[in-house]
Amino acid sequence: xxxxxxxxxxxxxxxxxxxxxxxxxxxxxxxxxxxxxxxxxxxxxxxxxxxxxxxxxxxxxxxxxxxxxxxxxxxxxxxxxxxxxxxxxxxxxxxxxxxxxxxxxxxxx
Amino acid sequence: xxxxxxxxxxxxxxxxxxxxxxxxxxxxxxxxxxxxxxxxxxxxxxxxxxxxxxxxxxxxxxxxxxxxxxxxxxxxxxxxxxxxxxxxxxxxxxxxxxxxxxxxxxxxxxxxxxxx
Numbered sequence: 001x002x003x004x005x006x007x008x009x010x011x012x013x014x015x016x017x018x019x020x021x022x023x024x025x026x027x028x029x030x031x032x033x034x035x036x037x038x039x040x041x042x043x044x045x046x047x048x049x050x051x052x053x054x055x056x057x058x059x060x061x062x063x064x065x066x067x068x069x070x071x072x073x074x075x076x077x078x079x080x081x082x083x084x085x086x087x088x089x090x091x092x093x094x095x096x097x098x099x100x101x102x103x104x105x106x107x108x109x
Numbered sequence: 110x111x112x113x114x115x116x117x118x119x120x121x122x123x124x125x126x127x128x129x130x131x132x133x134x135x136x137x138x139x140x141x142x143x144x145x146x147x148x149x150x151x152x153x154x155x156x157x158x159x160x161x162x163x164x165x166x167x168x169x170x171x172x173x174x175x176x177x178x179x180x181x182x183x184x185x186x187x188x189x190x191x192x193x194x195x196x197x198x199x200x201x202x203x204x205x206x207x208x209x210x211x212x213x214x215x216x217x218x219x220x221x222x223x224x225x
Contacts, residue, residue, distance in 0.1 A: 033214070042115075042218035043200060086151075097214075099151045 003027050006087050006100035014108055019074040021103045023087030026068065031090045033097070034061050034072050038083045046072070046085075077107045111135075115201050115217035122191055122224055130186040130220045134203030138215070141184050143176060144200045146219075152200065158184060191224045198222070 004025045013019055023032070034046040047054050047061040049070065054061050058077075063070040074081055087100040114133040122128050134141050143155040154168040158178040169175070173191075178184035188195055198219040 035216075040221075043202075043216040045213050045215065048213040096154055096157070097152075101151055 002101070003098050004087055004089055004100040006085075006103050008103060009101065010104045010106075012106045012108065013077060015078055017077050017107075019077050019081070019105065019107075021072045021085050021087075021105070023070045023072070023100055024068060025070075025087075025089050025098075027089065027091060027098065029089040029091060032063055032070050033088045033090070034070075035086045035088060036083045037086060037102070043086070074105075079107045079109050082106050113201055113203050113215050113217035115199075115220050117220055118218060119221045120223070122222070124193060124224055125190055127187065127189045128191055128222065130188075130199050130222070132184045132186070132201030132203075132217060134181075134184070134201070135215055137181070138203035138205055139181050140204040140206060141178055142202045142204075142214070143184070143186050144202065145170075145197045146200060147197045155186070155199075188222075191222075193224045196222055196224045 004023065007022045031048050031050045033048050036044045036046050046059060049061055049063040051063060051065060058075045060073040061070065070087060072085055082105055084102040084104050086102045088097040090097060113135055116131045120128055139160045141158045144152040145155055146152050156169055156176045157165040160181060173189045176184060176186045186199060198221050200219045201217040202214045204214050
């Protein structure tokens with residue numbers, strides 16, 4: 001079992017839909033990261049969370065430390081949101097990131 | 110600079126040649142990481158630099174891979190005698206502090222390496 005699990009693996013939705021991507025982890029963490037990777041592009045850090053909820057534009061990230069679970073929500077989704085969304089965790093003990101496998105999101109116009 | 114800069118953005122090389130990839134981190138970021146991402150796969154940790162401490166090279170896949178960083182500035186990742194399985198996107202990230210847990214990470218756009 002992977003230490004960081006994302007679901008779904010693939011998600012296709014229509015423009016305007018509310019999107020939820022989930023991340024569960026099984027290790028002790030100091031922070032959880034949501035990142036975005038466009039096809040052929042680099043990686044952009046969206047959020048870094050250690051508790052609660054953060055919002056940036058149409059993106060919302062939440063984390064429940066007790067349940068070891070985080071969600072990334074996209075409101076009023078748009079085709080430009082199409083990308084791979086990656087969940088990664090920073091361990092309590094060292095600097096390395098443990099990566100989820102990513103969720104490939106396609107938003108159709 | 111304003112972000113993490115990597116060069117070249119694309120590199121096509123013949124099998125057996127050596128390549129050098131460059132990463133210029135954000136000024137003041139003491140921590141620098143190299144990752145590799147093969148097509149359709151997740152990120153693999155390669156190497157980590159923190160200030161003037163000895164780097165963590167535990168992720169380097171073979172002795173054909175090496176990396177250097179002078180102080181808290183530019184880093185170069187060198188792959189000797191390239192093989193086709195080295196084809197991947199090589200990503201660099203930097204962070205203000207050792208863990209990145211409190212300050213986050215900034216990634217470069219990557220170098221896409223194709224070995225033919």
